[in-house]
Amino acid sequence: MPKLKSLDDLKRIREDAQQSLKTRLDTGTTIIVGMGTCGIAAGARDTMHAILAELAKRNIDAHVTTVGCIGQCVKEPLVDIEQAGQPRITYANIRPDMVPQLIEEHLINGRPVEEWVVGRMEKNS
Amino acid sequence: MLELALHVLDILQNTAEAGATRVRLTIVEDQGADCLTITVTDNGRGMDEQTARRVLHPFYTTRTTRHVGLGLPLFAAAAEGAGGGLAIRSQPGKGTTVETTFQLSHPDRQPLGDMAGTLLAFLLTGQAGDLEYQHRVLAKGASAGPPAAENQFMFDTADIRAELAGVPLNQPRVAQWLAEFLAEGEAELIR
Numbered sequence: 001m002p003k004l005k006s007l008d009d010l011k012r013i014r015e016d017a018q019q020s021l022k023t024r025l026d027t028g029t030t031i032i033v034g035m036g037t038c039g040i041a042a043g044a045r046d047t048m049h050a051i052l053a054e055l056a057k058r059n060i061d062a063h064v065t066t067v068g069c070i071g072q073c074v075k076e077p078l079v080d081i082e083q084a085g086q087p088r089i090t091y092a093n094i095r096p097d098m099v100p101q102l103i104e105e106h107l108i109n110g111r112p113v114e115e116w117v118v119g120r121m122e123k124n125s
Numbered sequence: 126m127l128e129l130a131l132h133v134l135d136i137l138q139n140t141a142e143a144g145a146t147r148v149r150l151t152i153v154e155d156q157g158a159d160c161l162t163i164t165v166t167d168n169g170r171g172m173d174e175q176t177a178r179r180v181l182h183p184f185y186t187t188r189t190t191r192h193v194g195l196g197l198p199l200f201a202a203a204a205e206g207a208g209g210g211l212a213i214r215s216q217p218g219k220g221t222t223v224e225t226t227f228q229l230s231h232p233d234r235q236p237l238g239d240m241a242g243t244l245l246a247f248l249l250t251g252q253a254g255d256l257e258y259q260h261r262v263l264a265k266g267a268s269a270g271p272p273a274a275e276n277q278f279m280f281d282t283a284d285i286r287a288e289l290a291g292v293p294l295n296q297p298r299v300a301q302w303l304a305e306f307l308a309e310g311e312a313e314l315i316r
Contacts, residue, residue: 006306010288013299017292035138035246037196040131045239045246052245056301063295066250068138
C-alpha cells in the first residue's frame with residue numbers, strides 16, 4: 001500500500017511549483033470540465049482523463065479544474081478553455097477522442113475549434 | 126451511470142455544493158458478509174428533515190438553473206436494485222451522511238469502476254473540501270470466522286495539502302502526481 005511513499009516527490013513538486021506559480025497565474029491556461037450529474041453521466045470524467053493525458057504527453061502546463069452543472073446539460077461534457085488575455089471559450093459535447101484535436105488547435109496553434117464552440121465570455125477586467 | 130464510482134463522484138460534488146470543508150468517504154467491501162457499503166459524510170450546511178426526505182425525489186433540487194436533481198435518486202435506485210438501499214442523515218449547520226449498501230454478489234450490482242478517476246475529478250474541483258478516504262477490502266475466509274485478508278487504501282488530503290504549502294491540487298505536476306498516487310493505491314487492493 002503506498003502510504004504517501006512519494007511524499008518526497010511532492011516536496012520537490014512544491015518547490016518547483018512555488019517558483020513558477022506567479023508567472024503561471026498571470027499568463028496561464030485553465031481548462032474547466034463540467035462535472036455535475038449531467039456531465040458525469042455524459043462521460044466528463046473520461047474527458048477529464050483524456051485532457052490530463054494529452055497535456056502530460058505534450059508537456060503543456062495548464063490547470064485542469066472541475067465544476068458543477070451550469071444548466072446546459074444536453075451539451076455535456078462541456079469544456080471551457082480560459083487563457084490570460086483571451087475570451088473564455090466553451091466547447092460542447094467533448095468526447096475523449098476529440099481532446100487531442102482540441103488541445104492541438106486551441107492551445108498549440110491558438111485557433112479555437114469553431115464548430116465545437118457554444119459560447120464565449122469576454123473578460124471583465 | 127453504469128458504475129458506482131460515477132455515482133460516488135456525483136455525491137462528492139454535492140459536498141462541495143454544500144460548502145463542506147471536510148469530507149469522509151469510506152468504502153468497505155466485506156466479502157464474508159457479502160456486503161458493500163459506501164459512506165459519504167461531510168460537514169457542509171446540512172438539511173432539515175423535510176429537505177432530507179425530498180432530495181431522493183428526482184424533481185427536487187436546490188439549483189435554480191433547472192428543476193431536476195438526479196444524483197441521489199439514481200444512486201438510491203442503483204442500491205435498491207442490488208439488494209441494498211440508501212439512507213440520509215442530516216442536520217442543518219452540521220453536515221450530511223449518505224450511506225449506501227449493496228449485496229456484493231448481487232447480479233445487478235454495478236461494478237465499483239474507476240474510483241481513482243472519481244477521486245481525482247473531485248480533488249480537482251475548485252471548492253472541494255479536504256477528503257479523508259478509506260477503501261477497505263475484507264477477503265472471505267475459508268469458513269466462518271475472521272476475514273482471510275484485510276487490506277486498505279487510505280489517505281487524507283489535509284496531509285497532502287500541508288505538504289504542498291499553498292500549491293493547489295490542480296497545479297499540473299501535482300495533479301499528475303495525484304493521478305498516479307490514486308491509481309496505484311486502488312490497484313494494489315487485493316480482492
